Structures are given as C-alpha cells and as structure tokens.
Amino acid sequence: MDTSKEKTGWSDEELEASVDAYLKMFALEQQNQPFKKADENRLLREGPLSKRSASSVEYRMQNISAVMEQLGQQRITGYVSAKNLGSGVSKRIKEILAKKGIKALRKGEQRAVTFTALQLVEVTALQQNEAPVGVLNPKETTSxxxxxxxxxxxxxxxxxxxxxxxxxxxxxxxxxxxxxxxxxxxxxxxxxxxxxxxxxxxxxxxxxxxxxxxxxxxxxxxxxxxxxxxxxxxxxx
Ligand SMILES: [Zn+2]
Ligand SMILES: [Zn+2]
CATH class of the missing domain: 1.10.30.50 (DNA Binding (I), subunit A)
Structure with missing residues (x-):
C-alpha cells in the first residue's frame, strides 16, 4: 500500500465515511445487487477521503472486514480481512458500527446484518440530518x-x-x-x-x-x- 499518505491519522469523519460505504456495498452484496469496488473507492476519494490514496482506502475496507469478523458478522466477500490494524482504529470502527446497530453477536444469536444494514445507513443518516448515500447506478440497481x-x-x-x-x-x-x-x-x-x-x-x-x-x-x-x-x-x- 501507499504509506506516504498514512502519516496523518484518520479522522472520525473519514472512518465513518468508510464504514458507510462498506455497509452500503455489504447491503448490495447481500441482495445480489451489482456494485463496483473501484467506483466506490473513487467516490470516497472524490468526497470525504480526498486525502487518501486508492490503496489506503482499499486497505481500510479490509480493516472493516476484519472488525466485522471479530464481531462474528459476515464480511464483504471481495474484501479479505486485513488484521494488522492498530487497536485504536479497530475500537473506533467498532464504535461507528455500533452506532449503526451492528454489534458483536452473542452465542446462538442469528447473524442479523443482512439487507437491514442498508436501511440502517439510510435511516440513521436521515435521523442525524446527514446526507444520504444515494444510488450510484440507478439504472442497474434492479431491486x-x-x-x-x-x-x-x-x-x-x-x-x-x-x-x-x-x-x-x-x-x-x-x-x-x-x-x-x-x-x-x-x-x-x-x-x-x-x-x-x-x-x-x-x-x-x-x-x-x-x-x-x-x-x-x-x-x-x-x-x-x-x-x-x-x-x-x-x-x-
Ligand atoms: Zn427557480
Ligand atoms: Zn429534471
């Protein structure tokens, strides 16, 4: 990965934007909806992650996969877990996920994160008066x-x-x-x-x-x- 841009720590806003994008893709994958990782990566870098490189955004997505696995949840198939993330970042990602209703599964609990992740992202965005993520390929989004x-x-x-x-x-x-x-x-x-x-x-x-x-x-x-x-x-x- 390109480490030159990693000298500055990630802000909460940057991490949250990453988590939102992750959950959006996750929800689409759960519903067999098409999405392109490269497009989402580019969109993030045109917006809230303008200071980051494509590879560091990619790596951050793999970090989120690692946290999802730690929580006992599923992850996006295309983002294998990158586990060597600092415990500070891991904890912050967990907190952001928790805010969106995604927490560690207790024993015997069903994996609850399916398409609801999408609704959660949209609903919390509206409640908090944040901007909704919207649809990247309206014509291709078939559901x-x-x-x-x-x-x-x-x-x-x-x-x-x-x-x-x-x-x-x-x-x-x-x-x-x-x-x-x-x-x-x-x-x-x-x-x-x-x-x-x-x-x-x-x-x-x-x-x-x-x-x-x-x-x-x-x-x-x-x-x-x-x-x-x-x-x-x-x-x-
Ligand atoms: Zn007018
Ligand atoms: Zn018009």
Whole structure:
C-alpha cells in the first residue's frame, strides 16, 4: 500500500465515511445487487477521503472486514480481512458500527446484518440530518424496493436542505403544496437517463420555471454549469 499518505491519522469523519460505504456495498452484496469496488473507492476519494490514496482506502475496507469478523458478522466477500490494524482504529470502527446497530453477536444469536444494514445507513443518516448515500447506478440497481427507498431519501434530503428556496434562481417556492410544504421539484443535474447518479451531489431542488429551463431552454448547458459553481455539494459527473 501507499504509506506516504498514512502519516496523518484518520479522522472520525473519514472512518465513518468508510464504514458507510462498506455497509452500503455489504447491503448490495447481500441482495445480489451489482456494485463496483473501484467506483466506490473513487467516490470516497472524490468526497470525504480526498486525502487518501486508492490503496489506503482499499486497505481500510479490509480493516472493516476484519472488525466485522471479530464481531462474528459476515464480511464483504471481495474484501479479505486485513488484521494488522492498530487497536485504536479497530475500537473506533467498532464504535461507528455500533452506532449503526451492528454489534458483536452473542452465542446462538442469528447473524442479523443482512439487507437491514442498508436501511440502517439510510435511516440513521436521515435521523442525524446527514446526507444520504444515494444510488450510484440507478439504472442497474434492479431491486425496486431498494431503489425507491434510496431515491426517496435523496429527494427528501434535497427538498429539506433547500428550505423552500429554489437552488436555480434563489427565489422562494412559487406556492405551498397541499401537504403544506413549499413546492419545489427535484432535478438530476446529469440526467439519470444519461447515467447520472441518484445522489445529493447530482440533485437539486428547483422551482418549476428553473426546472423547465434545465430541460428545454436554449441556454440549458450554461444554466446547468452555474449550478456546479454555486452549489457546493454538487460534483460534475
Ligand atoms: Zn427557480
Ligand atoms: Zn429534471
């Protein structure tokens, strides 16, 4: 592994982002959903693990596998356990897993971590007002339940985060919906049909005018490019 970037210790945020990504892949594997380790690795390094190398992220995933095994849980098949992790890191990973409901199995207890890991990640994210992980390959994620649940969490988060202000023009929503909330529409900056992801870094809340402008105007390219400049959470795809 590349040790040059390992001189600085991993922050809690970095470890938690790693655990979240791990659990997401784990849940997908449990449900025979496709995922690519290399894609997840890259996504982490484009986001919360920008200070880390691909090999150190890979190694961290193997550490998490080791902790999962210590807890008596299953691990992601593709990440063999790398056991020589410092006890400090091991303990911190255990604490993060515990926060997400994954603890050591007692004797005779069933392995409980199956698809619920995914729900736990999404649910805790929403409860803690953290960003949901979303869906990397919406078109390939074939389980309708998973796809809809995750799409909902992204949509809800983006709408809530907008606080009723259109992220295109900065105006308040044009009216209040029947459900009492400001009316804004959720738009994928890179369209799903073009391979865009269903994640908060590709999703904006827009008033109907701005939304139509994204799809139909003569300046839709320029208009869309502005989003990347003014909305920090977005990542060009
Ligand atoms: Zn607008
Ligand atoms: Zn749209």
């Amino acid at each position: 309708t339940v998973v796809r809809l649940a995750r799409a909902q969490s992204v949509k809800k988060w983006v709408l809530k985060h907008s606080q009723g202000i259109c992220e295109g023009c900065g105006q308040t929503a044009p009216f209040v919906s029947a459900n009492g909330r400001p009316f804004l529409e959720v738009h994928h900056v890179k369209h799903l049909i073009d391979g865009g992801t269903d994640r908060i870094c590709n999703t904006v809340a827009l008033c109907p005018n701005c939304h139509r402008r994204c799809h139909h105007s003569s300046d839709k390219k320029e208009f869309t490019a502005e989003f990347y400049k003014k909305i920090e959470r977005l990542r060009p795809e």
